[in-house]
Amino acid sequence: MQEPTNIVITGVSRGLGRALTEWFAARGHAVSGAARSRDAIKALNESPGPSGAFSELDLLDRPAVEAWAGTLTPPELLICNAGVLHPDTPFVELDAELFDHQLDVNVKGTANVLRAFLPGMMARGSGTVVVFTSGAGVRGYPEISGYCASKHALEGLCKSVAQEVPEGMAIVPYQPGVIQTEMLVGHYGERAREYPLPDQWVKSAGPALLSLGPEQNGQSLRLGE
8 A cells, every 4th residue: 555645643742743743754754733832833844854834723723723724735644643631530529621621622622623634535535544542442440531531432433434434545543552751751650651752652653554544444453453
């Protein structure tokens, strides 16, 4: 299968999104993306590496997401990476606004991206959408109920939308594994040091993501499968 050359990634300011952006760009792919951090977006646009366009964007602002998508060619590979994880808190003690925020960013933000990009990809009849989920999207864990609920919702969203796209496309809910990102360090503390850094992770994740296609449509996958 021919590798995609036009790639769009959300959450490019740090962690997995930043590592993927730099890895794809170093191999000649045109990468565009968005994140909320103005400084990170400015740095990406001024970098001699990535060749795409990077935008400061709140994924919950649906009109802004649609306007952003309208400036880009429908991607051959769309990676929905942006997400949040709040500190461990028992459900009965969890502030309702924090619970809602995780569902809003992780689910509604991703849905806004899908709504904005899928029509162009479907009209072309090809392309792969990868939505980063988690082991928390297929299992339950204590004290991260909002995160688990959001990732379970993404699994269901992907499997549903996968049945609505043309045969030449794929929607793949994808577990990237446990990686030592800032988010994980904030969650696990020193225990996070046991896991690979994004720059190490991307060496296996990058080729794996490029290999995905229509044969994987609707399948829940995790890195290494």
